Amino acid sequence: MRTSGTGRRAGAFAGAVLAALLLALLPSFAQARASGPTVALSQTEGGKGGEITVSGAGWKPGALLMLLICGQGEPGKGVVGGTNSCANTQGRAATVDAKGAFSQKMPVAEPPKPCPCVVHVAGVTGQQDVVDVAFTVAGHPTAPLPEATGTGRLAVLASVRLEGSSGVLVWFGAPARREVVFTVGNLGQTPVKDPVFHVGTSHGVFSPQYEERQWRGTIQPGKKAQIKLPVELSAGAHGDYEVSVKYAGKVLVDQPWGVGRPWGVTLFWLLLAVVVPAALFRIGMVVVDRVRPGGAAGSRSSGHRGRRRTLVRTPLVRTTELRPAPERDESTATTVLPWFTPDSAPSAPSEISPTTKGHQ
Structure with a gap:
């Protein structure tokens, strides 16, 4: 009993310690989740030909990142002109480890646009976040950022895909529908x-x-959004198509779309080509049978009339029960057929009649 009580007190003490640790770590964990991915530089200034180390934390494990030095950029506001303002040939790629961190060395290069400059870290696969950190390129020209035009600049950050599937009606020629999705x-x-x-x-x-x-919504500077737009083809369309999306006169998306042939329509026409001629042939045979002289209907009516005439003209012969014929005198008996009267019945020939040959 004493051992059991000691075990209960030890378990309660361990649970209290774990709860205290969780309460202590929860604020820091929540702060890390709220801050999102971070990027740090080994130095904030460097000249062309030098080297810096870019490190980060809070990224998605396994994500592939792109590291660039860009001009006309400012943290939190992005890079004016996109990657066209960056030294793309001197960029580097980094892979996030299992703990969500990375570290990569990269050379210091002069971007094609004047400073203010930033180290631009953007997710390529696995994560689409973008982080810009201020950096000074020694000896590079500096100019004020362009004034805002009020229209904003949208660029595609993620791969484009088509979502949706074809229903049964599309197999019979209904319009194919999809949603083009991009970030x-x-x-x-x-x-x-x-x-x-x-x-x-x-x-x-x-x-x-x-x-x-x-698209309904607001995209803040330096932020991203996922866009879904419906796209539809005409009825019976099939083959290889190209879906394009333009914004402000610039093509943002070009996505291929292969549409299968509506075989249900082909099957319908094949059945129609067999059924309609067969039906027309049957109708034509019925019409010909009714219209032609001496057709089946006339033959049937004439046959009925012939049978009726035969029944009228043919005398009814009664059949009697077969009985043994009485003995009669062959010399005087005469046979009278039904269609002869007794007066016109021919006389029976005699049993002994000389033949002409016998007289000779």
Whole structure:
């Protein structure tokens, strides 16, 4: 009994210690989750030809990151002009480890645009977050950031895909429908509210026919959003198509779309080609049978009339029970057939009649 009580007290003490540890770690864990991924630099300034170490934490394990030095950038506002303002040839790639951290050395290069400059870290696969850290390139020109135009700048950050599937009606020629899904980031300095995209489809050498599709929402500067836009083909369309999405006169998305042939329509026409001629042939045979002289109907009526005449003209012969014929005198008995009267009945020939040959 004493041992059992000691075990209970030890278990209660261990549970209290674990609860205290969780309460102590919970604020730091929540703060780390709220802050998101972070990036740190070994030095905030460097000249061309030098080298810096870029490290980070809080990223998704296994994610592939792109590291660039960009001009006309500011932390929290993004890079004006996107990756066109970055030293792309001197960029580096990094893979996040199992703990969500990375560390990568990269050379210091002069971007094609003037500073203020940033080290731009963006997720390529596995995570689409973007983090910019201020960095000074020694000896590189500096210029004020361009003034905001008020339209914002959207760029595609993630891979494009088509979502949805074809139903049974599409197999019979109904219009095929999909949703084109992609992620965009606002690289400008002003929010983009309710952007209007133009979605079009092209087949072969024909140019796409665009239709307006408005997305409801606001994309803040330096933020991203997932866009879903419906796209539809004409009835019976099949083959290889190209889905294009434009914004502000610039093509953002080009996605191939292969549409299968509506075999249900082909099957329908094949059945129609067999059933209709057979039905017409049957109708024609019925019409010919009724219209032609001496047809089946006339033959049947004439046959009925012939049978009726036969029944009238043919005398009814009663059949009697077969009985043994009475003995009669062959010399005087005469046979009278039904269609002769007794007066006109021929006389029976005598049993002994000389033949002409015998007289000779």
